[in-house]
Amino acid sequence: MPAFNWTCPHCGRDQSVVDQKYHDIAVPINVGGSAEGNVSACALAIGCANPDCKKTSVWFSVRRNRGFNSNYAVNNDADPLYHRRAIPTSSAKNQPSFVPEPLVEDYTEACLIRDDSPKASATLARRCIQGMIRDFCGIKKATLAKEIEALRALVDEGQAPAGVTHETVDAIDHVRSIGNIGAHMEKEIDLIIPVDPDEAQVLIELIEMLFEEWYVARDTRQRKLAAISKIGADKKQLIADGRAVSNALIPPGNNDGQAGV
Ligand SMILES: [Zn+2]
Structure with missing residues (x-):
């Protein structure tokens, strides 16, 4: 072979x-x-x-x-x-615990039923994308299409939450231009519109991208910032305690076992 x-x-x-x-x-x-x-x-x-x-x-x-x-x-x-x-039965990827559970549930189920019921899968995926725009970006309008428009306006004005870029809104818009998905986003969120498994898959991949670029990136940013402010606070404490020592005064081999780090 x-x-x-x-x-x-x-x-x-x-x-x-x-x-x-x-x-x-x-x-x-x-x-x-x-x-x-x-x-x-x-x-x-x-x-x-x-x-x-x-x-x-x-x-x-x-x-x-x-x-x-x-x-x-x-x-x-x-x-x-x-x-x-x-x-595996589903193509759903494990999502970290800081992604809200209702979003992960809709995403996981959309993956699970993609081949057997692409219509239902796309409906769940659309609801998940709307949930993300509402939760992460704080935008709530009558239809998903209006929410995406409001999101683009926020990005244009530089008012969007950190991590929401022109590229992500362009990606959402690109997905809207595929088959029946665009029509989907104009309608009530629970209205079922026929799509094929490939179209449902495009929505699923958009969700995965948004999980990554919004929630995962925000968590990484927050953890890095927390680490930086902890270093700053520790330094301040050392100075306050009068324990701050210039590195030049630490003899070789006496660096608390941190050699090579
Ligand atoms: Zn493997």
């Missing part, structure tokens, strides 16, 4: 899949002639090469004219009769 590039859905690590980490089974189904022609039940598994993960991903599918060794890569059959990833 030629090695191919793949991203582990468990840990997100990009890697090249080689023979030893790949297993592919196809069992012909014999029902004495069927409308679908020759049909096989297939299972495909890939083991993650990341030593910190090593988890297995498994897909099940039913395919026409599928013999042993006829193809290798994941999802390379354009028209399977059935194809689902069984493990």
Whole structure:
């Protein structure tokens, strides 16, 4: 089998899949002639090469004219009769605890049902994006489209919360221009509008980007600032206690074990 590039859905690590980490089974189904022609039940598994993960991903599918060794890569059959990833069940990434729980719930469920019900998945994703704009940016309007407009105005005026940039608003606008998603954002948040799994996936990826650029970046910033102000406070305390010593006065080897740090 030629090695191919793949991203582990468990840990997100990009890697090249080689023979030893790949297993592919196809069992012909014999029902004495069927409308679908020759049909096989297939299972495909890939083991993650990341030593910190090593988890297995498994897909099940039913395919026409599928013999042993006829193809290798994941999802390379354009028209399977059935194809689902069984493990992991959802593509949802673990989110840190400081992302509000209702947002994580909507996101996780949107991922879980993306293939079976893209309409419902997109509706949850849209609600999650609205929840984020309301929670993180403090904007509440009648529709998501109006909220995005208000967010752009805030960014233009330089009044948006830290981390909300022109690029993120552009990304939201770009997603709005895809298929039925734009129409989605003009309507009531709970109105279900048909979309396909690819469109639902675009919304899910937008959510992941906003989690990262808004919540994760804010937490990182806050932790760095807290560390800096602690250093400042410690220094002040040292001076107040009269314990501040010039580094030049500390003899080599007597630096509290901090050598090389
Ligand atoms: Zn992995």
